[in-house]
Amino acid sequence: MTVSPATPMGLAALEARLRQDLEWLELPAKSWVPPREIDGRRVRDVVIIGAGMAGLVASGMLKRLGVDNHVLYDRAPAGLEGPWVTFARMRTLRSPKQLTGPAMGLPALTFRAFYEAQFGRAAWDALDRAPRALWMDYLIWYRRMLDLPVENATEVAAIHARPDGILALQIVKAGVTEVVHARHVVLATGRDGLGGPYVPSITETIDRRYWAHTADAIDFEALKGKRVAVVGAGASSMDNAAVALEAGAARLDLFIRRTDIPRVNKFTGIGSQGVVHGFAGLPDEWKWRFLDHTLRAQTPPPRPSTLRVSQHPNGHFHLGSPILDIEERDGHLVLTTPKGRYDTDFIIFGTGFRVELMSRPELADFAPHIRLWRDRFPVPADMPNVELETSPDLGESFEFLEKTPGSCPALKAIHCFNFPATLSHGKLSGDIPAISEGADRLARGIVRSLFVADRETHFATLQAFDTPELQGDEWTDADAPSQEASHAAE
Template sequence: MPSSDVVVIGGGQAGLAAAFYLRRAGIDHVVLDARPVPGGAWPLTWNSLRLFSVARHSSLPGWPMSPFPDGYPTAQHVVDYLTAYEKRYDIPVQRPVQVREVGRDEHGLLVHTDNGTWSARHVVSATGTWWRPFRPSVRLPGRQLHTVDYAGPQEFAGRKVVVVGGGNSGAQIAADLLPHAELTWMTRRPPRYMPDEIDGKALFDIATRHGGVGELGDIVAVPAVREARDSGLLVATPMDDGVLADADAVLWCTGFRAALGHLAPLRLRAANGRIAVDGTTAVEEPRLHLVGYGSWTGPASATLIGVGPTAKATVAKIAASLA
């Protein structure tokens, strides 16, 4: 049975940030990634997706992302950056390795995969949320898709499409579909745009100082969204069951949940679906650490710029334990 001081589950941005600090601390570690290629979930996003920040404010620890000529980087630019980051720091990623579950024995934690079992003194779970989309249980005659299923507008040309969701994904996808489909954008309440000068760097600063950005709004006005909004064409309407039923396709931009199924054998999840943490360390299993799942595992920790501080703090705690 192979063993490592630390097994990191997930080779996306959170896993790479953790590996950076583990490498710097000289701690033996391995990263197990289910994807066949680098980049985490970024290669699976829609073609027109843009980050909320320019490249210099969208970087992992140690090495800045290269500038993007048009301001806000595309998803492919992020994939290229994460691929190069992995090579630059010689991060020990094994892929594709699917982690099935994490359990315990008398010596530590056991990470069971489709390619054998690893023994670990500590486990960093960095699987994110993309793999667990929230899909409303609604019966409709047309196609139903989620953000994760959307690649671009071409397949919806000339069709009646309803985009549901008042967050960034809903606004960006609705703007993307506008020139191609007979679009209806539905939100539970009127869209709340953040001030146009707000970007991801400002959001990170506010989140780390004040613990949340909800008062500012829900949507960052990236250029495509701003243009569609200012043209008067990107207009949200209230939820309407009749319009939903008449649509050729409904795109649910309704968010995600933490992908924690592999941790089920540890029996740590509370009624709200989360695991109680002290920082990023599981309260009832201090050898388990959760990095990059959102505000409950650190301010802005599900973002490129925000995951670094929580990854650093996590590794410092692991290093102290191993010492």
């Protein structure tokens, strides 16, 4: 039967095809890691903190390689993991629709397959970019199809290193605290995974009810009829400004420090498998040069996001307008820029994130020992960059390295699979395009570490294995004396 490209095959048919693909590829691989126990409870081979896109594909890769004794903890309820239906406010993803993202090289696991199965090829051809909420639906489907072991509404409050090298995680679920032991921990904790949202120090002078960061939960309905200011010109700033306008803000002022909005996405211009697999091999000075240039140029907001703001006559763009002062006056704020003073009722800061290890309670034991790039590399005088200076210096499998060798050996078992890994590995752990390649690098490194650590057990298994493949009756030794000759000699 020939199916028209316009006829959706349906998710059930796609799921059957995916199951067949996995069976043909003998996936997932058989479990092979020797079990360990502490106090009668199984030690997890890997705990993944975060069940967003990065955490899911990391889990998928581990399962694919036979490390099935792992778990993902996410503090969000099921279906709300990651930013997609929480603080992400764009209508569609910013990445091109055809990127295979977390599919791990399996065609039937791609977003395209998921979309076409439901809506058909013609709908795919007409689609510009993936709708944000539908992308979340895809990740929920992805999790279900790979049967990934996610535990929701579970927070990792602390991680401690035991003398035997095992990590003890204090987890909290439904108000109950327990300890889970793990050999490796993966931080799949997103943009703010090693710190939190950044806001300028000027916010310290104003009441918290007057402002929010783009990563906060914002009651946009409460902004109806209000004067709203947004600081920044990135994608999140544009998206939040648009939502405020669409919610009925009386006036929207977008304050942009630069004299022009960035227009060229520099890193897209060199996007290739060469960058994906080659960036980690660059000398330090070249890694720094590539990312410093990219960060200074900044990533432009998507054209649809920008038009979403400018189509409103009460949306105002102010270029060359950094915030110099904020003053609280008569129940509202007055913002001062080089170009004037502006009354506003609420400010949304689209000012990004920063690495601040000590702000992460789960890393409190380890933060003083984690080596950053400023500890590794002399910062070029002509290229100072705070974001790069505070990036963690990571090993080949995204593992933290010690600032002082021998001071904290357990760091090698904690893997930073989130956005701040970019300077060490390239853009493999925070964005859609190369997330599968990043997860593959991560999982293979963990597999190598687990096998090497258990080498004595594996060797003992090798020695003890005695299941014969031959029974001894499959051949005859041509030079052995025959039974007739033996009888004649008697």
